[in-house]
Amino acid sequence: MNSRIIEFLKATVGAAQVTNELIDLISHSTDASGFRHRPEVVVYATTTEQVSAILKMVHEERIPLTPRGAGTNVSGEAVPIKGGIVLDLSRMDQILEISLEDRVVVVQPGVIYADLNHQLAPLGFAFPPDPSSGKVATLGGNVATNAGGVRASKYGVTKDYVRGLQVVLPGGQVMRTGTRTMKSSSGFNLTQLFVGSEGTLGVITEITLKIAPKPTETYTAMATFQRLVDAGRAVSQIMRSGAVPSVLEIVEKNCIKAINQNTDLNLPEVEAVLLTETDGFVKEEALFQMNKIIETLRANGALEVRWAETAAEAEALWSARKSSYPVISRLNNTTFGEDITVPLSKVPDMLKALEELGAKYDLILPTVGHLGDGNMHPHFSYDRTNPDEVQRVKKAEKELYHKTIELGGTLSGEHGIGLAKAPFMSLEHDPVAMETMRALKKMFDPHNVLNPGKMNLEACHG
Amino acid sequence: MNSRIIEFLKATVGAAQVTNELIDLISHSTDASGFRHRPEVVVYATTTEQVSAILKMVHEERIPLTPRGAGTNVSGEAVPIKGGIVLDLSRMDQILEISLEDRVVVVQPGVIYADLNHQLAPLGFAFPPDPSSGKVATLGGNVATNAGGVRASKYGVTKDYVRGLQVVLPGGQVMRTGTRTMKSSSGFNLTQLFVGSEGTLGVITEITLKIAPKPTETYTAMATFQRLVDAGRAVSQIMRSGAVPSVLEIVEKNCIKAINQNTDLNLPEVEAVLLTETDGFVKEEALFQMNKIIETLRANGALEVRWAETAAEAEALWSARKSSYPVISRLNNTTFGEDITVPLSKVPDMLKALEELGAKYDLILPTVGHLGDGNMHPHFSYDRTNPDEVQRVKKAEKELYHKTIELGGTLSGEHGIGLAKAPFMSLEHDPVAMETMRALKKMFDPHNVLNPGKMNLEACHG
Numbered sequence: 038m039n040s041r042i043i044e045f046l047k048a049t050v051g052a053a054q055v056t057n058e059l060i061d062l063i064s065h066s067t068d069a070s071g072f073r074h075r076p077e078v079v080v081y082a083t084t085t086e087q088v089s090a091i092l093k094m095v096h097e098e099r100i101p102l103t104p105r106g107a108g109t110n111v112s113g114e115a116v117p118i119k120g121g122i123v124l125d126l127s128r129m130d131q132i133l134e135i136s137l138e139d140r141v142v143v144v145q146p147g148v149i150y151a152d153l154n155h156q157l158a159p160l161g162f163a164f165p166p167d168p169s170s171g172k173v174a175t176l177g178g179n180v181a182t183n184a185g186g187v188r189a190s191k192y193g194v195t196k197d198y199v200r201g202l203q204v205v206l207p208g209g210q211v212m213r214t215g216t217r218t219m220k221s222s223s224g225f226n227l228t229q230l231f232v233g234s235e236g237t238l239g240v241i242t243e244i245t246l247k248i249a250p251k252p253t254e255t256y257t258a259m260a261t262f263q264r265l266v267d268a269g270r271a272v273s274q275i276m277r278s279g280a281v282p283s284v285l286e287i288v289e290k291n292c293i294k295a296i297n298q299n300t301d302l303n304l305p306e307v308e309a310v311l312l313t314e315t316d317g318f319v320k321e322e323a324l325f326q327m328n329k330i331i332e333t334l335r336a337n338g339a340l341e342v343r344w345a346e347t348a349a350e351a352e353a354l355w356s357a358r359k360s361s362y363p364v365i366s367r368l369n370n371t372t373f374g375e376d377i378t379v380p381l382s383k384v385p386d387m388l389k390a391l392e393e394l395g396a397k398y399d400l401i402l403p404t405v406g407h408l409g410d411g412n413m414h415p416h417f418s419y420d421r422t423n424p425d426e427v428q429r430v431k432k433a434e435k436e437l438y439h440k441t442i443e444l445g446g447t448l449s450g451e452h453g454i455g456l457a458k459a460p461f462m463s464l465e466h467d468p469v470a471m472e473t474m475r476a477l478k479k480m481f482d483p484h485n486v487l488n489p490g491k492m493n494l495e496a497c498h499g
Numbered sequence: 500m501n502s503r504i505i506e507f508l509k510a511t512v513g514a515a516q517v518t519n520e521l522i523d524l525i526s527h528s529t530d531a532s533g534f535r536h537r538p539e540v541v542v543y544a545t546t547t548e549q550v551s552a553i554l555k556m557v558h559e560e561r562i563p564l565t566p567r568g569a570g571t572n573v574s575g576e577a578v579p580i581k582g583g584i585v586l587d588l589s590r591m592d593q594i595l596e597i598s599l600e601d602r603v604v605v606v607q608p609g610v611i612y613a614d615l616n617h618q619l620a621p622l623g624f625a626f627p628p629d630p631s632s633g634k635v636a637t638l639g640g641n642v643a644t645n646a647g648g649v650r651a652s653k654y655g656v657t658k659d660y661v662r663g664l665q666v667v668l669p670g671g672q673v674m675r676t677g678t679r680t681m682k683s684s685s686g687f688n689l690t691q692l693f694v695g696s697e698g699t700l701g702v703i704t705e706i707t708l709k710i711a712p713k714p715t716e717t718y719t720a721m722a723t724f725q726r727l728v729d730a731g732r733a734v735s736q737i738m739r740s741g742a743v744p745s746v747l748e749i750v751e752k753n754c755i756k757a758i759n760q761n762t763d764l765n766l767p768e769v770e771a772v773l774l775t776e777t778d779g780f781v782k783e784e785a786l787f788q789m790n791k792i793i794e795t796l797r798a799n800g801a802l803e804v805r806w807a808e809t810a811a812e813a814e815a816l817w818s819a820r821k822s823s824y825p826v827i828s829r830l831n832n833t834t835f836g837e838d839i840t841v842p843l844s845k846v847p848d849m850l851k852a853l854e855e856l857g858a859k860y861d862l863i864l865p866t867v868g869h870l871g872d873g874n875m876h877p878h879f880s881y882d883r884t885n886p887d888e889v890q891r892v893k894k895a896e897k898e899l900y901h902k903t904i905e906l907g908g909t910l911s912g913e914h915g916i917g918l919a920k921a922p923f924m925s926l927e928h929d930p931v932a933m934e935t936m937r938a939l940k941k942m943f944d945p946h947n948v949l950n951p952g953k954m955n956l957e958a959c960h961g
Contacts, residue, residue: 138739138844161741183684194682197659212931218840219872220656221909222645222695223916224928224954225936229691233684250741277600279623279712281780318743322784378680382600410681447683454685466686469674474687480942492686 038077038121042098046080046122049090054081054128065105065123069170071373072113072456076103076123083128085203085211085242091124092240093209095486103488104236106147106175111374112455114182114235118490124240126177132156133243140248141200141217146177146241153246163251165192168451169362177241183233185451190276190409191283191316192249194451196232203243204231207482217245230477235453236488238481252283252316256327257351260339261307265289265392268309269385271337272408276381280329284314285409286358289388291395292365292403292416293357299364302357307340309388311408312358314351361405368403371421373457375434377441378412378450390440391415398433400426412450438464454492462493500539500583504560508542508584511552516543516590527567527585531632533835534575534918538565538585545590547665547673547704553586554702555671557948565950566698568609568637573836574917576644576697580952586702588639594618595705602710603662603679608639608703625713627654630913631824639703645695647913652738652871653745653778654711656913658694665705666693669944679707692939697915698950700943714745714778718789719813722801723769727751727854730771731847733799734870738843742791746776747871748820751850753857754827754865754878755819761826764819769802771850773870774820776813823867830865833883835919837896839903840874840912852902853877860895862888874912900926916954924955 038057046055056062057078066075082088095102101121108115117123130147137160144153150164150171157163167186168174174184180202185194201215215221215228231239262268268287275282288296288310297304304310311334315326331342345351366372379387388404391413395402406413417434419426438448438461448458448465463471471493478485478494485495500519508517518524519540529535544550557564563583570577579585592609599622606615612626612633619625629648630636636646642664647656663677677683677690693701724730730749737744750758750772759766766772773796777788793804807813828834841849850866853875857864868875879896881888900910900923910920910927925933933955940947940956947957 136842136844137741138735139842140738141842183688185682185684189682193659194684196688206931206935210931212935213929214932216840216909216927217842217907218874218909218912219843220647220651220840220874220912222647222656222838222911222913223909223920224924224932225696225700225939226645226658226691226694227932227935229688232688234687238687250743273600276602279599281712317779317784319781319783319787321781322779325781376684378678378682380598380601380603380679381681382598412680412682445679447678447680447685449684450680450682451684458685462686465678467675469668469672470676470686470689473668473674473689476942477687480938 042100043078045094046078046091050080050082050087065125068108068110068113068115070111070113070116070455070457071371072116072118074116074118074120076117077120079123079125081125081128085205088205088240088242089209089211092205092207095122096208096484099484100486101489102486104240106178107173109170109174109178110182110453110455112453112457114453114455114491116456118456127175129242137162139217141245142248143243143245144176145243146175148176150174150176150179157248158251161251162248164198164246164248166195166198176244180232180241180244181234181236182453185407185412187284187286187407189407190285191281196229198247199228199232199244200247201245202228202231202241204239204241206239207487215245233453235455235491237478237491237494238487252318254318254320254323255314255316256323257314257345257354258327258331258342259354260311260334260342261305262309262311262338263307263340264338265308265388266385267338268311269388271311271334271339272384273381274337275330275333276409278329278333280333281315281326282313282330282409283316284312286312287404287406287408288357288361289404291401292361292405295364295368295403296357296360299367300360302360304357310357312354358405365403365416365418368418369420371419373417374414375437376412376414376449376452377437377446378410379441379444379446381411383444383446384408384411386444387413394433394437398429400429400433410450456491459491459493504562505540507556508540508553512542512544512549527587530570530572530575530577532573532575532578532917532919533833534578534580536578536580536582538579539582541585541587543587543590547667550667550702550704551671551673554667554669557584558669558671558946561946562948563951564948566702568640569635571632571636571640572644572915572917574915574919576915576917576953578918580918589637591704599624601679604708604710606638606706606708608637608706610638612636612638612641619710620713623713624710626660626708626710628657628660638706642694642703642706643696643698644915647869647874649746649748649869651869652747653743658691660709661690661694661706662709663707664690664693664703666701666703668701669949677707695915697917697953699940699953699956700949714780716780716782716785717776717778718785719776719807719816720789720793720804721816722773722796722804723767724771724773724800725769725802726800727770727850728847729800730773731850733773733796733801734846735843736799737792737795738871740791740795742795743777743788744775744792744871745778746774748774749866749868749870750774750819750823751866753863754823754867757826757830757865758819758822761829762822764822766819772819774816820867827865827878827880830880831882833881835879836876837899838874838876838911838914839899839908840872841903841906841908843873845906845908846870846873848906849875856895856899860891862891862895872912918953921953921955
């Protein structure tokens with residue numbers, strides 16, 4: 038990067054907010070995915086004006102720029118694969134306003150998910166999506182990837198809560214989208230064009246989020262299944278019954294085994310454990326829903342159903358689910374968590390397909406998932422120094438995506454496309470849709486400076 | 500319209516589905532707004548292929564085309580203001596699929612809102628948005644205008660239920676957007692670009708909608724207020740309290756007067772009546788919410804609170820609200836219902852502003868509204884043969900929009916922009932947002948053939 042650019046960046050944000058120290062470049066070269074590419078410089082912006090000046094400059098100078106929050110992305114969205122500048126927004130971390138009357142909060146993109154809910158909880162409100170990375174992930178990243186979580190089946194995902202944005206476009210123009218009101222039918226929905234766009238169309242500098250009253254009553258239960266597909270069928274039937282679970286999670290046998298090897302939780306060695314929660318503002322509502330769910334679990338072959346009688350017991354049930362990620366990542370030197378999502382009726386088929394895929398390619402696929410919304414995270418856990426195993430993983434992954442689409446599913450429920458799934462975009466999206474996405478990218482970012490290389494958007498950029 | 504075009508249309512859809520009889524041209528020249536312009540020909544399409552062929556032709560021949568459902572629009576969205584073709588989709592009226600397991604329905608755009616819910620109700624499910632025009636309005640129109648209704652405060656609006664679309668673009672390309680899954684983070688949100696776009700970007704030929712379990716328990720109550728602003732403050736405070744009303748409607752004094760003059764409902768002649776409902780799957784939940792609401796109503800100056808003890812009593816309370824539109828439209832020879840929406844905290848200010856506006860311009864502004872989401876429908880009811888009164892209405896309307904935006908509101912909560920509010924778009928949307936909307940229009944519809952003249956999108960079209 039030439040020194041004129043570095044000087045411009047220092048003049049714009051202050052010298053202390055610009056770094057090209059090796060350690061900073063390395064720490065900004067990757068995210069929670071396996072992808073890695075070093076940027077030439079890292080810039081911390083703290084105001085919209087700074088972001089605007091920087092985006093104007095990169096647009097004019099044709100310099101790649103990758104926006105970044107906490108870097109908890111698992112699909113490579115925050116990896117500066119074309120080098121250039123990483124624009125780190127984690128220092129734009131102010132909660133600007135909490136308005137219970139308007140049921141909104143206004144935040145900067147660097148605010149941590151959990152910090153917002155920590156402020157809201159004593160007020161009886163919440164921002165309900167609950168990503169696993171919530172203790173460290175930023176809200177800007179949540180919005181840019183349309184993050185989900187364990188409560189999506191009842192409460193939806195990030196997009197369902199974004200009422201408005203302030204966005205800086207390549208070129209530096211600052212735009213407000215959406216409204217602070219509960220509803221609006223005024224003009225195109227520009228807000229949702231940026232939600233889930235992975236920083237490829239603009240940089241989000243302010244977010245207006247809807248908040249919701251926080252239910253006060255919860256029931257938690259766990260069910261074990263001897264057969265994986267029975268667990269899947271139980272989930273489909275629960276959703277069909279009209280029951281409203283707030284949580285409906287699966288932990289599958291390879292994952293159970295890993296948990297038992299690495300913890301003293303001593304889970305029953307069955308093919309699947311389902312963890313479910315219901316909630317409400319009165320006990321009767323949460324109980325009604327839980328009874329309906331348990332009836333369906335029993336009718337679909339649950340071996341054992343265990344209720345949590347106390348908060349401590351509920352916490353114990355959650356431990357199994359929460360321990361999954363750390364124990365899975367200890368299984369081998371490389372782990373990649375998939376994020377496929379299928380229609381609810383296809384959950385049993387997908388679980389069966391995962392078993393078959395593991396057998397076919399001699400791989401274990403420890404799986405957890407938010408089954409109440411059809412979202413599964415099978416993990417490829419393998420030895421990346423073994424070329425044969427790497428090949429088998431690659432083949433299995435491709436087959437997994439084909440199967441997902443064949444079942445009417447989507448490549449990503451909540452992690453986004455980034456680099457990891459970019460080559461597979463056209464499996465899911467038809468040629469007209471792909472062409473439309475590329476045309477949108479070109480319209481907003483004609484010189485392809487903003488997070489280039491992501492989402493397979495580049496066929497149009499000569 | 501030259502005969503070659505007419506012949507092409509007849510060859511495409513069949514001669515019986517093409518008409519330029521005067522009576523058909525007149526009936527397709529307007530909608531439920533006051534706007535009126537005659538098309539040259541009306542075409543009924545029944546398949547996506549027909550729509551594609553027609554859109555390809557109009558794109559090539561530069562002929563204006565306005566898509567239309569039931570024509571219940573109140574902002575002029577379905578008025579063919581540039582003449583040309585009206586593409587009537589009301590005969591694409593098949594419910595293609597109801598899947599309780601996947602919690603979706605797949606419908607053609609001409610399906611009537613109420614017909615869908617009529618099918619879903621015995622199954623224990625619903626498509627919750629509840630537009631007043633639901634007995635006749637089509638789902639295609641609901642999606643194209645992002646229609647709301649009386650339950651938006653708890654259940655959201657149409658956009659919150661659209662999972663995927665099949666859309667035909669100008670030029671004839673057919674595109675699928677979105678997924679059938681409960682969630683997805685795969686690519687740009689093309690679906691929401693079409694929701695609320697009023698038929699200016701593409702023609703919707705198939706809709707995948709999320710459905711939700713239908714609550715079985717309901718409580719209904721009514722409260723009277725001597726002062727309008729107190730009613731507004733009560734609403735703000737209810738939402739602030741974390742209560743979850745499923746309905747929270749206002750009927751204001753000018754409207755009450757009109758109802759009493761035209762019906763034998765004999766409402767108390769107060770400044771405002773609030774009608775509220777709560778719901779749930781168990782009585783205790785609905786009751787808990789209702790108690791919380793009533794406590795807040797009493798703390799904010801409600802004169803009288805009346806509970807409906809039976810379904811018949813609830814129906815009686817609803818009669819007042821439901822009779823509003825017919826009685827308002829009988830007040831004078833011209834009625835225009837506004838659709839302004841403000842943040843919940845500004846509801847009292849907006850109600851006060853409406854009183855002042857009426858006094859200043861010597862107009863009555865009978866008002867109803869979905870106050871639980873800040874959406875108010877003040878009605879200009881006037882004599883269009885009186886030039887002075889027409890002038891006063893125009894001035895008052897302009898001032899109303901300015902006040903709405905000043906309070907952080909939006910021009911339209913649920914009716915859309917169409918022709919009625921097109922001149923005021925830039926009051927609400929900043930220059931970069933306006934430029935972006937126009938660029939989107941130009942990208943999708945370079946020859947401006949699709950529903951031209953709406954939403955103030957034309958500054959870019961030479």
